[in-house]
Structures are given as C-alpha cells and as structure tokens.
Amino acid sequence: MNRMPPSPAVSADVGRHNMSLVLRSLADHEPCARSEIRARTGLVSGTVTTMTEELAARGLVQETGSVSGGGRGRPRRLLRTVPQRVRTVAVQLSSGSVMGEVRDLAGQVLWAKTDEHGTAAGDIDELVARAGRMLDAAIETAEDDPRVHVPAPVVVVPGLLRSDATVVASLELGLGQTDLRTPLTRRLRRPRDLALMNTGRLGALSEYAAHPPDARPHAMAYVNGLEGVGGTVLLDGDFYGGAHGLAGECGHITVDMNGPRCGCGARGCLDLYLGLTAILTRVGLPTEDPARSLGELVDRLERAEPTACEALDTAGRALAGAMATMASYTDLDLVVLGGVLPRLFPWLEPHLDELVTARSRVTPEFNPKVALARYGKEAPRRGAWLHSRGLVLDDPSRVPYV
C-alpha cells in the first residue's frame, strides 16, 4: 500500500524473483514437469533445475516418482507442491464469536474452533483476551509438527484498517480508532508478527482466486453488502490501498448529491440506500437481528409487498449509480457482489441490466462483467489462507531448509 523509498537491488533479488516464478508456475498447473515450467516461465533448463532443487530442499516441492509416456522422447518427471509443508493460521473476529482455523498450503482445513461469546461490543480487553487465546491455540496446533512452516498468522477484522494496521473504525466490534495489533501481539505466548486484515478485502481475494489463473480480472471490485456497504478493489490480485489503505470502500460513494446527510459527513451515500440496515429501516423491519430480518425481507419481496419492492427499487437504482461510477472511474473488468447482495440480486438486477443496455451502445468499455460471490461466510477465512499462501509463493526463500 505505501511504497517504501526505492531500495537497491542485489543478485539475490533476481534469485528470489525467479524462484517465486517457478513455484507459482508449478502451483498453477500442478502436477507438471520441469520442461513445462521452462516453457511457461521462459527460464532456461539449468535455472529450472537449480530452482526446483532449491524448492525441494525447502520441502515445498517433491518429485512424484511417476513418469509418464505419451510422446516420443524421455519421459517427463512430474513435480508437485507439498501441501503439508506449510500451515496457515487465521483468526476471525466478529461480534458474536472468535473463530480460529489452521489450513495446509492447499487450503485443506486441518483444525477449526469457534468460541461463541456474549462479549459486549466495545470491550476491547475481553476481545483481545479471547482472540489471543484463540491465536495461541491455533499457532500451537499448527506448530506441533516441527517440520512445517507457519507464515504470519492473519487476524481477520470486520472494520476499516489503515495500512499501518490500526483500526479506523469497526461498527460490528464497537470500536473507534484502535490499535489492536500491539496488545494482541503482546499477549501471544510466543511473540510473532501478525497480519491484521479486513474481512471484505479477504473475501474479495477469495473471489479473485476463484477464477482460473489465466482468466483473472485485471481490475476487479468487490461490493460487500452487509449492515453497511463495504468494498475492495483488486488490481491484478493486489489490494489497491490508496493514501491510507482505505481505498475500495464503496459504501460512501455519492449516488444522490441531493440526498440526506450520511454518518460519514457526505450526502446521499450508497450505504443509505443499499445497506441492509437502511433497507430494513425503510421496510419497517427490526435491525437488531439482520439475519432474521433478511429472511422476512425476502419473504415480503417474493410476495411482492409494495414497501419492500419500493425499497429494493431504490437500492437497485443506487447500486446501478455506484456501479456506473466505479466502472467509469476505476475502469473495471469485473464487479463481484458479496454479502447479502446475491440473496437480493433478483430485485437489483433489472436496474443493472438497464445500465448495461444503455451503455452498451455508447461506452461498452464501461460495462464490466457482474458476478455474484461464490463463497459465503467462509470467504474471509479462505482469503486469509490465500493471503498466507501468497506470502509463501511470493518469496519461497523465507521457508527454511528442512
């Protein structure tokens, strides 16, 4: 997010880069032979040999003895990654629970635990204590085998995070400007770096990675419709952070300059029309238990209850407006609708279709593909795994020799 002052490069950087290239190439087309890696990466055979040896020495890659006939010459010796070599740790904070999870490099869940709690919103000490215990438990589980490498654990936070990892605000946890990382790190049995990341951003990462490696969007936005509306922009799979790391938030896109004042200070924000809280309020449903009210909302919509339909009509027009903004201003490939939006999509779709139709004649470039999120509640934790996996794939040299 924040570019460091440009630093000198050394030969070792070249090695790291190419090693990452080889591992990524393998991970994307597993299993495959060295010769295929050579073809895909453009590296010469000598280098591929060196790199695969190096990766094998770090326990990340194995030769599955299997040879394979098919063509004419010497059979190819297939390589595979070793999922067991790495375990990723994620702890997800939410209003009602703390969830811990350990996965292997392939994403298989090896351990999972949920701590349901009735902690009052805003009780930081209690939250940190519970999160700390869960982290300790997850880390201990992950590290019970000394032969596995464990990248920095990810703490999934439902709230705005600055690039320096301080929380700006979390409605769900009842937090204002807070430094969660310091007390959390201090409380760990064995101190280590923690990666604090936003729920929505990790959800976006899941959706991004759901596309096959050769068909991934260059510029993708993820619209996370929950009580409030959040969002994320991914450029070639990297978070676009902006000046403070808060970019991508689409909940406060203005859709009506004449609209009412929003809590953020601006007027007519998307949040005021598409946020679940806003919709429920319009329809006259209680907002304390959004999950239950959502069910009731959908019922009423299916019965074509006028107030509900009107609220979703407004929501749809607001979403179309925001989509028009995002598509033209950030030139997107793909917009993914997440959170409760897939559930409400049938009533939102007509407005999006209208926009697409109107634009297709004049500015088809500004019509990104629209997709619904494939992963539900699991998305953020999957994203945490993908993030940790990314750390390993980006710099395999950080994984020690076995």
Add this chain to the structure above:
Amino acid sequence: MNRMPPSPAVSADVGRHNMSLVLRSLADHEPCARSEIRARTGLVSGTVTTMTEELAARGLVQETGSVSGGGRGRPRRLLRTVPQRVRTVAVQLSSGSVMGEVRDLAGQVLWAKTDEHGTAAGDIDELVARAGRMLDAAIETAEDDPRVHVPAPVVVVPGLLRSDATVVASLELGLGQTDLRTPLTRRLRRPRDLALMNTGRLGALSEYAAHPPDARPHAMAYVNGLEGVGGTVLLDGDFYGGAHGLAGECGHITVDMNGPRCGCGARGCLDLYLGLTAILTRVGLPTEDPARSLGELVDRLERAEPTACEALDTAGRALAGAMATMASYTDLDLVVLGGVLPRLFPWLEPHLDELVTARSRVTPEFNPKVALARYGKEAPRRGAWLHSRGLVLDDPSRVPYV
C-alpha cells in the same frame, strides 16, 4: 496498464534498477556528491562509482570540477546531469492547431512551432498529415546534433485513449474509435515508436511533479474541467489505468441517480453539471466559443447574476459529491482541479468547504488536500516532457554511449 506475464529476471536487471536509482537520486538533488547518493540510495561506494562512471559514459552525468569545502575531510566532487544530452519531442493535437515542441532534459524549451489550421473536425487524413509534418520537423530539429539522445516522441491527444493507444473517442477532434498511431507512424520520414497520450493525463503529471520529490502525493486525482470533465488518477506518480487504460475518468461519476440520462448511458453524471458546456447551456450562453463564453460567465458571476449563480451552485454541489466519492472510494492524498475550474473556483469552493467541514468530525481520512492546477495551457506539453524524462530516468541504459 496491462501487466505482462511475469518474466524471468537476470543480473542485468539489477544493474538497470540501481543505475536508475542513482540517476533519479542525482536528478532530485542536483548538484550533489557521490557520497550523498550513497547515503540516499543505500548503495555502497563501489557501486555508486561504477554507476556514475557508466552514466558519465552515456553522457548523462558530468563532474562539475567544482570542489566545495565546508566540513572537515576531503572535499566532495559535485555531479550534475547534462540537460543537453537528451531532447524530448512532443506534438500536441487540438481542434484549432497542432503544436510541436522540443525540450532538453531539464525542461527548457529549445524549439516550438504552432500550426494554426481550420481543419474540419473529424478529417482524420488532414489531421494526420499536419501532425506528421509537425512530428518530422520536431524530430529533425531534435536530432540535428548527433550527440543527443531523443526518446520516443509523445503525441498529445485530447481524447480517451486505450492502453493499446487506440483512441476511443475525442469530442474535440471529432473522432470516434480510431487508430491514430498506425497511420501517423507510417507517415513519418524515419519510422519510430510514438507514445500517444491523453492531454489530461499529462496535465496531471505536471501537477504531480510540481511537488518537491519528498512531498509527493501517494494517491492523487486530477479533475480536468473543460467542455466536458475528464480526469486522471496517479498512484505514486504512475497512471492508474484499470482494465482498458481508461481509469481516472471522473466525468461520468454518478452524482444524482435520479438525474437525467447522460450521453454515456448512465444517469446524472458529473459532466452534466460541472462540464463547461452544461454550465453555459444552463446559463443560456452560446457553447460554440467556450473561451469567450467563459469570460461572459465569470462576468455574470461577479455581478451575482441569479441564473449564473444557480448553475454554479449546482456545479459546486455536483463537484462536492464527486469529490466525496473519489476521496472515499480511491482514498486520495490530493485532488488537483484543472482546466477552467481554477477560474470558477470561488463559486465552487463553498460546497467543497461544507463537505470538508462535515467530514472532518467523522472521517477526516476522506478529506484530501484540494489544490488548483499551477500550470495552465502548458501543462500537457510539460507533462509530455516529464513522461519522456521519466523514460530516461527509469532506464538510463537505453541511452547509448557517447
């Protein structure tokens, strides 16, 4: 804009990177000694020696014999770049004229020529012919001395450009989807690569570079208010292109989802309220000669003529809405208002101030600094120079030995 499939790295890349680091460090703090470069870049003295020798061999750097006392030890030997070593070429296309320009590496204008013409809008052949002649003249002038290096000439185009350099549309030139580069390249006396770039983007680059090297915005947006509203986003000085290279365009940000249909297909776009054409139409002034009408508009505003004030009130609210969107969605450091906006700023300012005040209590992160463009009509050509200069600074190894 479009990331290439990741390519292997070699030792030579390291050299290029560090050579660029050294040259940039020197260019940003000219004149300075090798020891200062060492301190700023983190490179060791041996490498700095090698690099400065290399840069000197390419004629980009000179030792200005001057030694300077001051401290205690051996006097520092100051280095300077050699502006004469490089000449940049830019040709700017506009509705009424074609302007050519040659500058040195320091931005000094060495040659300039304007070809006023009455070409009918949309006459591509005529436009290409005139632009080609101007390019030939400028290139010939730039290259009359065989000891200078001339990077790819920049063609400044007032219109949307894809990342593959095809024009999507240019209202000013009366063009639709057009490939300008191919016919233009073919017409050159000696064929060479041309860089086609958008007027507004280059203007943004000028404004970006106007900040001292250590105080540059990380995420900056440039709002170019002309007949229509254009825009650009710069991330650490690089254009943010998005999926097709069209990102940054803020003219079609939705500010009123209930607003009238815009030419782009969406509703209530910023363009419809803040574009000069839109404003003039509202006020009832002719739009054929925007420059003259702008003067009349300002007169009326100064006399507090009600219709004019009302139009600018609407424009100001629209701009505030778009600003709220841009600031929260792309998390900006700085917004620069260009084109005619500085002229109209007194009447727009109150609405921006209101937004800033309302946000400062709740979401101060979303209050970017707002500045007026410092460079007027010259901005795009200055930007073209900065772009060409950037090519040299980014990879000095492309400049041959003298």
Add this chain to the structure above:
DNA sequence: CTATTTACGTCAACCGTTGACTTAAAACGT
C-alpha cells in the same frame, strides 16, 4: 537394433554487488 526425440543436468563465462582496503585531500590541534 539404431536413429531420433525429448527431458534434464553440468559447467565455464558473464554480470553485478558487497565489503574490506587503499588512496586522496582537506581541517584540526599542538
């Protein structure tokens, strides 16, 4: 059974940085 084809490993040459050391040239202290 030999030729051909494809897969993979080996190694000298090359490029680039580092870090320790040397040389250069001034100012300070006595």
Add this chain to the structure above:
DNA sequence: ACGTTTTAAGTCAACGGTTGACGTAAATAG
C-alpha cells in the same frame, strides 16, 4: 609546521545468479 583525524572516492577478490552450449538419460519409431 607537521602529524592526526576525518571524510570522499576508487580498487579488487569473493560471492550469488543466469545463460548457453554441451552431455547424459530414457523413451519411441522404423
């Protein structure tokens, strides 16, 4: 006046990394 201190800049062996040419391995085709 002269040696000491301090800072600037160049030199070079060692090291890490890639390339490209060549050699070896192991299958199939005829």
